Amino acid sequence: MTQRFHLALPRGRGKAELHRLYSDQLRNFNLHHLIPSSRGGETNEFNLFPYKLKSHRAYHALFLNMTIWEVWERVEEIYEEIFNTNEEKISRQWINVCRLKKDTGLDVQINRIFGVEYLQEKWIIAFGGQDIRQAQRLLKYMMLFIIFGSHMADTNYLFDNGHLAEFFEKSPADENRLRAFNICFGESADWQRIKAKVSKIRRQLP
Numbered sequence: 001m002t003q004r005f006h007l008a009l010p011r012g013r014g015k016a017e018l019h020r021l022y023s024d025q026l027r028n029f030n031l032h033h034l035i036p037s038s039r040g041g042e043t044n045e046f047n048l049f050p051y052k053l054k055s056h057r058a059y060h061a062l063f064l065n066m067t068i069w070e071v072w073e074r075v076e077e078i079y080e081e082i083f084n085t086n087e088e089k090i091s092r093q094w095i096n097v098c099r100l101k102k103d104t105g106l107d108v109q110i111n112r113i114f115g116v117e118y119l120q121e122k123w124i125i126a127f128g129g130q131d132i133r134q135a136q137r138l139l140k141y142m143m144l145f146i147i148f149g150s151h152m153a154d155t156n157y158l159f160d161n162g163h164l165a166e167f168f169e170k171s172p173a174d175e176n177r178l179r180a181f182n183i184c185f186g187e188s189a190d191w192q193r194i195k196a197k198v199s200k201i202r203r204q205l206p
C-alpha cells in the first residue's frame with residue numbers, strides 16, 4: 001500500500017470498553033483473539049473480534065489455537081477434508097501448526113477421532129454456512145478488525161473519507177495489519193475502493 005503509517009499506537013481501549021462498544025450491535029458474543037494470546041497475540045482492539053459465543057466455541061473446536069493466518073492459508077484444504085471425504089470419521093491433522101504448552105497434549109488433539117458430521121456441524125456454526133466463500137468472507141471480516149480495530153463499531157465514522165485518511169495516518173505499520181490490508185483490499189487501494197470493499201464484505205455476511 002502507498003499510505004505511510006506512523007508509529008503512534010491508538011491502542012488504548014481495554015476489553016471491557018470494547019465489549020460495551022460492540023454490545024450496541026451484537027448480543028451473546030465474547031472477544032476472540034485473532035492471533036491467540038497463547039501464540040503471542042495481544043489483547044487490544046486490533047486483535048479482538050466480537051464473535052457470537054456459539055460460533056466462537058465451534059471455531060476453536062475446529063482450529064484449536066491456529067492463528068487467523070494459518071486458518072486463512074489452509075481454509076480450502078480443511079474445507080475439502082471436512083466436506084469432500086468418503087470417511088465417516090477423521091482427525092484434525094490441520095491443527096499440527098498449533099502450539100500448546102505440552103507437545104504431547106497437541107499430539108493427543110491431532111490424533112483424536114471425530115465424526116465428519118460433527119466437524120461439518122461445527123464448521124457451519126463457526127462460519128454461518130457450508131459455502132467455502134462464506135468462510136472466506138467471515139475471515140476477511142475478522143481481518144477488518146485487525147485493520148480498523150474498534151472503528152468497526154462505527155462505520156459512519158469509518159466511511160467518511162477524511163476520517164479514513166486520518167485514521168491511516170495515525171495507524172501503526174504493524175505486520176499483521178499490512179497483511180490484512182493486502183488480503184482485503186489489494187496492494188494499492190484508494191479510499192473509494194476500501195469503502196466499497198468494506199461494504200461488500202459486510203453485506204455478504206450471514
Ligand SMILES: [Zn+2]
Pocket residue numbers: 031032033056060
Ligand atoms: Zn477465541
